[in-house]
Amino acid sequence: MIGRMAQSSGAELALLLLGGFHSMVDEVNAELAKRGHAGVRPVHEFALRAVDAGADTASELGRRLSVTKQAAAQTIAALEEFGYVDREPDPSDARRKRVRVTPRGHELMAIGGALFDDVRSRWATRIGPAQLETLEAHLAQLTEHRSFTADDLQD
Amino acid sequence: MIGRMAQSSGAELALLLLGGFHSMVDEVNAELAKRGHAGVRPVHEFALRAVDAGADTASELGRRLSVTKQAAAQTIAALEEFGYVDREPDPSDARRKRVRVTPRGHELMAIGGALFDDVRSRWATRIGPAQLETLEAHLAQLTEHRSFTADDLQD
DNA sequence: AGGGGATGGACAAGTAACTTGTCTATATGG
DNA sequence: CCATATAGACAAGTTACTTGTCCATCCCCT
Numbered sequence: 001m002i003g004r005m006a007q008s009s010g011a012e013l014a015l016l017l018l019g020g021f022h023s024m025v026d027e028v029n030a031e032l033a034k035r036g037h038a039g040v041r042p043v044h045e046f047a048l049r050a051v052d053a054g055a056d057t058a059s060e061l062g063r064r065l066s067v068t069k070q071a072a073a074q075t076i077a078a079l080e081e082f083g084y085v086d087r088e089p090d091p092s093d094a095r096r097k098r099v100r101v102t103p104r105g106h107e108l109m110a111i112g113g114a115l116f117d118d119v120r121s122r123w124a125t126r127i128g129p130a131q132l133e134t135l136e137a138h139l140a141q142l143t144e145h146r147s148f149t150a151d152d153l154q155d
Numbered sequence: 156m157i158g159r160m161a162q163s164s165g166a167e168l169a170l171l172l173l174g175g176f177h178s179m180v181d182e183v184n185a186e187l188a189k190r191g192h193a194g195v196r197p198v199h200e201f202a203l204r205a206v207d208a209g210a211d212t213a214s215e216l217g218r219r220l221s222v223t224k225q226a227a228a229q230t231i232a233a234l235e236e237f238g239y240v241d242r243e244p245d246p247s248d249a250r251r252k253r254v255r256v257t258p259r260g261h262e263l264m265a266i267g268g269a270l271f272d273d274v275r276s277r278w279a280t281r282i283g284p285a286q287l288e289t290l291e292a293h294l295a296q297l298t299e300h301r302s303f304t305a306d307d308l309q310d
Numbered sequence: 311a312g313g314g315g316a317t318g319g320a321c322a323a324g325t326a327a328c329t330t331g332t333c334t335a336t337a338t339g340g
Numbered sequence: 341c342c343a344t345a346t347a348g349a350c351a352a353g354t355t356a357c358t359t360g361t362c363c364a365t366c367c368c369c370t
Contacts, residue, residue: 007264009291010179010271011204013278016294017176023298024169043356049166059318071357073319078355095318095365109162116165123168127293135290136164138282139171143178198327214347226328228348233326250336250347 028115037108039082045112047075048084052101052109084108183270192263194237200267202230203239207256207264216254239263
């Protein structure tokens with residue numbers, strides 16, 4: 001997704017953002033495959049981090065990632081198949097199954113996180129650490145008000 | 156895709172970039188639907204711009220978008236069905252079918268471009284026009300070297 | 311206490327945007 | 341003039357979702 005877009009700097013900006021994301025993810029994924037975590041898709045990495053950060057049920061994970069609980073359940077099933085999470089009944093609520101990150105899952109998070117940080121620090125070298133931090137701060141500001149997307153999932 | 160990621164500022168940056176993209180696209184798409192272009196998916200918009208910018212065959216479009224020619228052909232088929240492009244045989248090469256943006260296609264580009272520009276200028280107001288331009292320049296710098304992704308499609 | 315709505319999860323089917331693989335037709339360069 | 345590259349069509353498979361439906365469990369209200 002490069003190429004001259006012409007006539008819309010807004011559309012170009014959108015492509016720049018997507019391009020930046022892909023740029024990072026492609027690189028991290030290629031390295032992960034070489035290090036014994038082949039078959040891991042970007043979404044798995046991010047979902048695993050969300051689980052570890054406390055989204056320990058399918059419904060909650062769905063809310064955090066702004067997807068349906070069914071989509072989240074499918075992601076969890078994939079993570080479980082790879083051995084990155086396991087599930088156990090919640091003793092205090094028989095409806096819930098609590099998802100937990102396994103040691104192998106934490107290993108993936110550690111490696112993946114380090115790889116993402118590598119890319120980020122290479123970027124910091126290219127444009128300067130202060131500039132990168134400013135860029136991140138601005139992006140955070142521009143996207144923070146968009147939590148509404150999670151709210152209109154009444155599922 | 157919001158939520159605390161913890162332990163990896165690199166992963167957070169990736170999510171910020173993706174979040175920014177989605178933020179723009181969701182908004183533009185919602186408005187487009189209200190203005191007589193329902194069913195248009197983000198990818199259609201961007202593909203249409205690439206066609207207009209000169210990627211007038213499926214293979215060439217695939218190269219520009221860094222996807223296979225088959226994927227590009229499917230996108231073109233969808234655009235044709237909606238009436239945004241038409242195709243005619245290339246008189247100088249019987250293998251090729253030249254894709255052209257129709258008036259309705261140009262209308263979509265104009266509306267979509269204006270909507271993207273709206274979002275962008277709202278962002279400019281939020282963080283300041285100079286800051287936004289700096290952000291764009293940095294993103295361009297960080298993603299420019301990634302044209303290699305198109306090259307390893309030997310298809 | 312018990313009934314009703316909200317919530318969590320499972321199962322099924324459908325969709326969008328890709329991919330690989332295979333095939334044919336046409337072009338082109340040594 | 342033939343080997344190779346390229347354009348496109350067709351088929352099937354994959355990923356990451358979606359809707360829709362169903363049931364079990366929880367929790368609040370009267």
